[in-house]
Amino acid sequence: MEIRLLTPSVATNYWALRLEALKNHPEAFLTSYEEAVTRENAVEQTARNFTAEGNYTFGAFDKDELIGVVTLLQEERMKIRHRANIFAMYVTPRSRGLGAGKALMTAAIQKAKDVGGIEQINLNVTANNHRAKQLYIQLGFQEFGLEKNALKIDGVYYDDAYMVLHLNR
Template sequence: MEIRLLQPDDAVKYKELRLEGLKKNPEAFGSSFEEEVGRPPEVYGERFKAENSFHFGAFEGGRLVGVVSLVRETGLKMKHRANIYAMYVTEPSRQNGIGKLLVGEALEKARAWDGVEQIHLAVMSENAPAKKLYSAFGFEVYGKERHALKIDGEYYDEELRALYF
């Protein structure tokens, strides 16, 4: 198992994994498969080079099996905050500690980022394994967004969580 920062040449693997996540767990993401399927991989590669974000990948035997993104706010009044987005681990690789390793790596990077004092994320209210993972790291619920997502006429609520350091 290798956890490392994603590089522009990982963009094709990342897109494949992202599309898998959007298709299998559409309720876990604000974006949709339909919005991203036509997006060229280079778009992701450019994101991997951005100064205000870090994108981590978990690799097993050279295969990308999990990802998480850490994005820092850029506004003068908000740059003490960062957000975790796009967390996904393939179904066969779940329950193996990969999510814990990915989140741990993101938090380590956030703590080393000068001026970052808190990390925010949103998690689907019914996603018990993800909520357990985030709670284990000390993320606290500070709100709930009812009907945060609407997919095929069905609403999904999200818990809003933060970790303060």
């Protein structure tokens, strides 16, 4: 397995994996599959995101197959530029348990340290996603809040846990 910073050349592969994630785990993402498939120029927008300042998307590859992704996005506004956020973390079901998630998160954390000026990384995770929460805790994240009924999908509510990793401690 290899972890790489994604470039526009893999935007199509990324978008296919993103749609898989949204379809298979709607409770884990703010964007719905239905919203995503109707987005105009989605692959082109994804390719632009890969080159945007402060936006770092990593991919886990098994040979040439993209099997997992995570995005680190630094805040832009002056007062919160010391923060970055983790978004769109996903590993294909058949590749889970092989260390791809940990490798992706480790790469994102290292990038935050390398960028300079980032002091903390925030993320939110579906509160009952115990495997993901355990991974984040193992990497040093601490839970600091819980939002009840954060998402509502087909009449079912899901809680979100908010977590933070302080890089300077």
